[in-house]
Amino acid sequence: MVHQYKLNGYNIVLDTCSGSIHSVDDLAYDVIGMIREYTQGDIIDAMLEKYDDVTAEDVQECIDDVVALRRAGKLFTPDNYEHLAYDFKARNxxxxxxxxxxxxxxxxxxxxxxxxxxxxxxxxxxxxxxxxxxxxxxxxxxxxxxxxxxxxxxxxxxxxxxxxxxxxxxxxxxxxxxxxxxxxxxxxxxxxxxxxxxxxxxxxxxxxxxxxxxxxxxxxxxxxxxxxxxxxxxxxxxxxxxxxxxxxxxxxxxxxxxxxxxxxxxxxxxxxxxxxxxxxxxxxxxxxxxxxxxxxxxxxxxxxxxxxxxxxxxxxxxxxxxxxxxxxxxxxxxxxxxxxxxxxxxxxxxxxxxxxxxxxxxxxxxxxxxxxxxxxxxxxxxxxxxxxxxxxxxxxxxxxxxxxxxxxxxxxxxxxxxxxxxxxxxxxxxxxxxxxxxxxxxxxxxxxxxxxxx
Structure with missing residues (x-):
């Protein structure tokens, strides 16, 4: 689960289950917001339309970075904690x-x-x-x-x-x-x-x-x-x-x-x-x-x-x-x-x-x-x-x-x-x-x- 918000000039991305916090630029912020629901091609097209100063290569590099963070367990980390809650009644x-x-x-x-x-x-x-x-x-x-x-x-x-x-x-x-x-x-x-x-x-x-x-x-x-x-x-x-x-x-x-x-x-x-x-x-x-x-x-x-x-x-x-x-x-x-x-x-x-x-x-x-x-x-x-x-x-x-x-x-x-x-x-x-x-x-x-x- 990821939570994104902007505050005091910072673009902040919180990965809930890993606890990782990322401060990112505008492009990365938007890519993270789209990456789970859109194809990479759709993301590139959307970013090129929104930003005048980025290239397709810039967007692809950003996508690759986001994918790497996900594989490293620092973005979109699955919630593996719910089963721990069921043990609480039996705990001493x-x-x-x-x-x-x-x-x-x-x-x-x-x-x-x-x-x-x-x-x-x-x-x-x-x-x-x-x-x-x-x-x-x-x-x-x-x-x-x-x-x-x-x-x-x-x-x-x-x-x-x-x-x-x-x-x-x-x-x-x-x-x-x-x-x-x-x-x-x-x-x-x-x-x-x-x-x-x-x-x-x-x-x-x-x-x-x-x-x-x-x-x-x-x-x-x-x-x-x-x-x-x-x-x-x-x-x-x-x-x-x-x-x-x-x-x-x-x-x-x-x-x-x-x-x-x-x-x-x-x-x-x-x-x-x-x-x-x-x-x-x-x-x-x-x-x-x-x-x-x-x-x-x-x-x-x-x-x-x-x-x-x-x-x-x-x-x-x-x-x-x-x-x-x-x-x-x-x-x-x-x-x-x-x-x-x-x-x-x-x-x-x-x-x-x-x-x-x-x-x-x-x-x-x-x-x-x-x-x-x-x-x-x-x-x-x-x-x-x-x-x-x-x-x-x-x-x-x-x-x-x-x-x-x-x-x-x-x-x-x-x-x-x-x-x-x-x-x-x-x-x-x-x-x-x-x-x-x-x-x-x-x-x-x-x-x-x-x-x-x-």
Missing amino acids: TVIKALCLHVAHTCNLNCSYCFASQGKYQGERALMTFEVGKRAIDFLIENSGTRRNLEVDFFGGEPLMNWDVVKQVVAYAREQEKLHDKNFRFTLTTNGMLIDDEVIEFANKEMHNVVLSLDGRREVHDHLRKDYAGNGSYDRIVPKFQEFVKKRGDKNYYMRGTFTHNNVDFTNDLFHMADLGFTELSMEPVVCAPDDPYALTEEDKLILFEQYELLAKEMLKRKKEGRPLTFYHYMLDLEHGPCIYKRISGCGSGTEYMAVTPWGELYPCHQFVGDEKYSMGDIWKGVTNKEVQDEFKCCNAYAREGCKDCWAKLYCSGGCAANAYHATGSITGIYEYGCDLFKKRIECAIMMKVSEASE
Whole structure:
């Protein structure tokens, strides 16, 4: 399968199954587009009619080059991966990561919150240390021989249960020595409760921190308010700046959400860059289509333009010595995930699970509160094997609409939760999200082509 597109002056040809990427001239671009459906004679005639400055010999030489690439397995490579997807249900998976919902409550009242302001459609609650401790034991017991394990502290707002976070980290550090494990912790916070003690502890113990900021003050404060109706921008930005300043070279992300209110989201990213933040992520809102801030079909073309603008500006800033990292443009073309990972995706429901304050297990944080997807608990383990098998089989080849998609080995079929909320099935397709994803991948590949051309 081949995908061709033009962006930022480059003619780009992606061979999906081999992963080969070609930056070609106009003639080669057209030849590749015709070669599977037309005879060589037809191609030569068409090219001579289109281009005044090429000869029949030029076209034939180009055709020969394309044929050679095909024989070398770098163009029109057959899809030999589908059979691997059928082995997933039988595979023996181990759990490598948990998302600990240490706080089903929040001190903000964000309008678009998928977690119902931290309550997840249920009661407000804080995880006890005993539950957190058992979650660590459960992860160790079910991790097999895997040494590197991940724990995300999530909410709601996890800083509302900060003492338990610290206790769980301390307990895990004790256990990793006993069981030859290595824990990597992530903290996601809205910033309202950050203080010097939080900064010091997180910068020592957290492998990554995710800081929630939607960009410009007016954009952020429009939807990210406290319960009194006041915006949070002025209270959190100085704290985030201090946090990142003291973090040094450790991982962090400024994580924003864009909605119908700010389809010009690059201005929010550049605003965050002006504030001193260089590690950036901006996600499209996922909500009911009748919500006033829901993205519309009319917004989509604007968003495509924004992604392209962002890619070009990032290339420019890199040349100027002031680079930015955008999460969705991080693409490793040489040492990326193995083919099994590229087919199966994030591992939700199999290798990765969410734990509620009461110790209940769900496939990921976006399923918490939906009893249909309750998988068991951290004491008895996974008892709902049907759900786990459903997620084992959720991959790039489980969705009919994905089988012939050029991007399937980059998105692995997309987010199961987004598909479920959009279609009622984890093997459905959230088409709006797919379209945005494909544009992001096109931009990310273009940036790689540009950097390789320098």
